[in-house]
Amino acid sequence: MAKHKHHESDGNLMVAPSDGHGQPRMKNKQYEHELRRLHGELVAMQEWVKDTGAKICIVFEGRDTAGKGGTIKAITERVSPRVFRVVALPAPTERERSQMFFQRYVPHLPAAGDVVIFDRSWYNRAGVERVMGFCSEEQTQQFLQAVPGVERAIVDSGVILLKYWLEVSQQEQTRRLESRINDPRKIWKLSDLDLKSYSRWYDYSHARNEMFRTTDTAWAPWYVADTNDKKRGRLNIISHLLSNVPYRPLPPRDVTLPKRQKPENHREQVPPVRHIPTPF
Structure with a gap:
């Protein structure tokens, strides 16, 4: 089982200096340069997944505002949505609450040629559901006992399973939540549940x-990323993801644009159409 260092005074999860702790925030120019390079590697990984029928499942969990959505966007913005599929399930329905807990997640697991990214996952039961009282303590303990076996079955089926926990400090979480309050572009991200959760920092630390x-196993370990610097955190996660997938870049395709047809016998009147306004 992997070892995690904890800061007992404030519930923060301490991570290695190589993860960006104590370093100045990354500049945009450096970030864009490194991200462009990593995007090329993600495309190479995508083509390997398609060619080999590999199955990859990536789970993102973490503190509110830790940057799960931004990290997922950075991973997926240059690859095919037919290969990379993001799963962000809403609250369970009455029917789903009556099912075996893992049942609603199983249909979303990857088939051959898929990369499935869970923006929060079955671990809701160990986090928000437990802390906010949406499940009983008995249900939580049953879940924690069952997870290693379920994840062993997922891995034994040929899935590469990667689990990431994104961690921020109390001060950084406060700053990001305040920026959501004051920015009309971000206010939609701030839910009533986020506000209730904010007051329960130590309850979340205990649950984490x-x-x-109980769920950090040899076959499905947890990987912790310091995302106090969002840019540095995203790059570290993508780099780690790539290092844990045994892809090999496929030979480059020799592509030459074909000649276009000549205009003879293809002249016709363009029918009237509506053009959008051009205020910019």
């Missing part, structure tokens, strides 16, 4: 720590 103790 127990989740690590």
Whole structure:
């Protein structure tokens, strides 16, 4: 089981200096340069997945505002949505609440040639559901006991399973939540549940720590990323993801544009159409 260092005074999860702790925030120019390079590697990984029928499942969990959505966007913005599929399930329906807990997640697991990214996952039961009282303590303990076996079955079926926990400090979380309050572009991200969760920092720390103790296994370990610097955190995660997938770039295609047809016998009147306004 992987070891995690904890800062007992404030519930922060301490990570290695190589993850960006104590470094100045990354500049946009450096970030864009590194991200462009990593995007090329993600495309190479995508082509390998398609060619080999590999199955990859990536789970993102973490503190509110830790940057799960931004990281997922950085991973997926240059690859095919037919290969990379993001799963962000809403609250369960009455029917789903009556099912076996894992049942609603199983249909979304990857088939051959798929990369499935869970923006929050079955670990809701170990986090928000537990802390906010949406499930009983008995249900939480049953879940924590069942997870290693379920994830072993997923891995044994040939899925590459990667689980990431994104961590921010109390001060950074406060700053990001305040920026959502004051920015009309971000206010939609701030839910009533986020506000209730904000007051329960230590309850979430306790839930996180127990989740690590019981579900960090040799076949499905947790990987922790410091995302106090969003840019640095995204690059570290993508780099780590690539290093844990045994892809090999396929030979480059020899592509030559064909000649276009000549205009003879293809002249015709363009019918009237409506053009959009051009204020810019």
